[in-house]
Every structure is written in C-alpha cells, then in structure tokens.
Amino acid sequence: MNVRTDVETAADLEVLKGQLRQLGNFLRNQVRLFRRKYDVEDIAFERIDEGSNMINRVEEKLGNYLSMIRKNERIEDRYTRIKRIKKRHEEKLASATTVWLQGYSPHIIEITSYNRAKHIAESLVHLFEQEWQEMYTxxxxxxxxRVTDRDIMECLRDILKYCYHRCQDFAWKQCVLILRLVTMSDQYNIDNCHPVIRLRIKELQKKGVSYTLPFIQKIIRQDILSQLNLRSVVKSHHTQKPPLRTFLDMCTEITWFMQFQDPSIVLDFTDEISSIKFKPYTTSGPELVFVVWPAVLLHENGLFVSKGVAEFFDPRL
Structure with missing residues (x-):
C-alpha cells in the first residue's frame, strides 16, 4: 500500500490521514487472521500490536495537525479580508483629508488622484524602463x-524635453483662455490671480484631459518632424507607428498630467548636484558626462520625487 509523503496543504494532510487509517485497519485485520489461522502461543504478535498502536497515535497527531492547519487557513482568510477593508478605508480617509485640506489651503497637492507626483514619477520610470529601451534598441x-549611442540617448532625452516644454506652453495658454472666460477680462494674469481661482482652473483642466490629450498628442507627433536636433531618431521611424508613436504619446501624456498640479511638477534636465539627482546608467564616477533621463521635482526648486539617470566618468579607471 502506497502512502503519500509530499504533504503541503490541509487537503494533502487529510489524504495522508485516510491512508494511515486504512493501513492501521489492514494491519489489525492481518493480526486477527494470523491468530485464527495459527493457534500458537509462541508467535510474537506483540510487535505487530505495537505497530498498530503506533499508527493509531500518529493518526491522532495528524488529526491535531490538520485542525491547526485549518485554523491557520481561516486566520489567513480573515487577515486578507481585514487588509482589503483597511485599504478601502485608507483610500476614503485620504480622499476626505484632501477635501478638508484644500478647504483650508488651495495649494495642497491632491493625495489620491492618478496624476499625483508619486504616480507620475513611477510612470516616468516605467516609460524609461519599457518604451525608452524599445526605442533605443x-x-x-x-x-x-556613425551615430553614437550617446547621440541616440540624448535625442531620446530631448524628445521628452520637447514634449515637456510643449505641454507647458499648451497648459499655460489653456489656463489663460479659461481665466479670461471666467473673469470676462484680459487684465488678469494666471500668475497673480486668486489661488482658489487657479485651483479651480487646474481642476477643470483635469476633468477635460480625456478630450484634450488626443489633440495634444496629435499636434506633437506632427510638429516633432520639424525639430532638426531630433531628426537622427525621428526620421528613422514612422511617427504613426510603434515604437516612436508609443514613446511620443507616453511622453506627452505624462508631461501633460504634470501641468495639473498646483504648483506643477518639474522635470530637471540640468547636471547640477549630479550625485544627488541622478543614478548612473552604465558607469559611475565623480564626473557627469551627460544626462540620459531627467529627475522629477515636486515643484520648481522643490523636493526630489525620483532620481534621473545619467552617464558618469571616473578618471581613475
């Protein structure tokens, strides 16, 4: 009779317990058959009895283990449900906190929206790890x-920079138009208007992003062909097909969402304080050679949300 030894779950333990019960019954039946067939006192049935009793004890222990495993599984299920409930309540609390804080200060950045700084920084990192790598390859x-790897990397970086500056320009013009519609005057400037009005304009831009983003992406795909410094990469691909279209659209989408914070999230392409702002691409060292991917700041001269990527040089090597 084969007995399982690969016990991993409660179901496996239940099977093993049943098999041992069958084995114990089998041995006990064999003992009774031998005693009826051979009526001899000197046959040592004691060891067989001991084996049968041992199986009974093991079966009892397995029953206890099975109860413990089932109890642990119930505890794990309850823990998983509590975690889901906790996460749901945390999201509600964050949303309520955002509303409460914005009631006191319109400069508070949203906590729960898709386009908050952390999510944008994560999206930018994912863009570099996926679409950037496909575009580079x-x-x-x-x-x-004759075009070096550095030329390609700088060109891809400048495509992101081009999308970033164009989205800044589009967002500023959109704000001005909305402000003129709200105030019915050309005298107000978006930089010195009331903070509450500026916040409401940002909220209106967020609500209309699903309508405005496709037009912004289309304009950038058309206009990027005229950028002479980007032609080495752009001319070798079709702007309406992957991977260039995917890379352009993702750059535009992320940099467009950056404009809806108050103040706006900033991409830092400069090489100042290089060791703090950038992590090495392939080579580390004290001297920064060129920036591969920008760092993300919470706002102008603000805290770093995520580091950029740069190529360094170590003169000692």
Whole structure:
C-alpha cells in the first residue's frame, strides 16, 4: 500500500490521514487472521500490536495537525479580508483629508488622484524602463554606425524635453483662455490671480484631459518632424507607428498630467548636484558626462520625487 509523503496543504494532510487509517485497519485485520489461522502461543504478535498502536497515535497527531492547519487557513482568510477593508478605508480617509485640506489651503497637492507626483514619477520610470529601451534598441538597429549611442540617448532625452516644454506652453495658454472666460477680462494674469481661482482652473483642466490629450498628442507627433536636433531618431521611424508613436504619446501624456498640479511638477534636465539627482546608467564616477533621463521635482526648486539617470566618468579607471 502506497502512502503519500509530499504533504503541503490541509487537503494533502487529510489524504495522508485516510491512508494511515486504512493501513492501521489492514494491519489489525492481518493480526486477527494470523491468530485464527495459527493457534500458537509462541508467535510474537506483540510487535505487530505495537505497530498498530503506533499508527493509531500518529493518526491522532495528524488529526491535531490538520485542525491547526485549518485554523491557520481561516486566520489567513480573515487577515486578507481585514487588509482589503483597511485599504478601502485608507483610500476614503485620504480622499476626505484632501477635501478638508484644500478647504483650508488651495495649494495642497491632491493625495489620491492618478496624476499625483508619486504616480507620475513611477510612470516616468516605467516609460524609461519599457518604451525608452524599445526605442533605443530600434534606433540602434536602424541608424547608421556613425551615430553614437550617446547621440541616440540624448535625442531620446530631448524628445521628452520637447514634449515637456510643449505641454507647458499648451497648459499655460489653456489656463489663460479659461481665466479670461471666467473673469470676462484680459487684465488678469494666471500668475497673480486668486489661488482658489487657479485651483479651480487646474481642476477643470483635469476633468477635460480625456478630450484634450488626443489633440495634444496629435499636434506633437506632427510638429516633432520639424525639430532638426531630433531628426537622427525621428526620421528613422514612422511617427504613426510603434515604437516612436508609443514613446511620443507616453511622453506627452505624462508631461501633460504634470501641468495639473498646483504648483506643477518639474522635470530637471540640468547636471547640477549630479550625485544627488541622478543614478548612473552604465558607469559611475565623480564626473557627469551627460544626462540620459531627467529627475522629477515636486515643484520648481522643490523636493526630489525620483532620481534621473545619467552617464558618469571616473578618471581613475
């Protein structure tokens, strides 16, 4: 009779317990058969009895283990449910806190929205790890060898910078138009208007992002062909097909969402304080050679949300 030894779950333990019960019954039946067949006193049935009793004890212990495992499974299920409930309440609390804080200060950045600083920084990191890598690999295959890896990296960085500056310009113009519609005057400036009005304008821009973003992406795909400094990469791809279209659209989407914070999130392409702002791409060292991907700041001259990527040089090597 085969007995399982690969016990992993409560179900496996239940099977093993049943098999041992069958084995114990089998041994006890064999003892009775031997005693009826051989009526001899000197046959040592004591050891067989001991084996049967041992199986009974093991079966009892397995029953206790099975009860403990089932109890642990119930505890884990309850713990999982409590975690889900806690997360749901935390989201509600964060949302309520945002509303309460904004009632006292319109400068408080939203806590729960998609376009908060942390989510935007994570999206930018994902863009670098996925779409940027695909774009770089494709460009390296299509572009002639006289164009260096640094040229391609700087071109991809400048595509993001171009999208970032264009979205800044579009957002500012949109704010001005909304402000003129609200105040019915050309005398007000978006920089010196009341904070509550500026916050409401930002909220209106967020609500209309699903309508405005496709138009912004289309304009940038058309206008980027005229940028001479980006032609080494752009001309080797089709702006309406992946991977260039995917990279352009993602750059535009992320930088467009950056404009809806108050104050707006900032991309830092400068090489100042390089060791703090950037992590090395392939080589680390004290000297920064060029920026591969920008750092993300909470606002102008604000805290760092995420580090950028740069290529360094170590003269000692």
């Amino acid at each position: 494709s460009s390296r295959k299509k572009i002639v060898s």
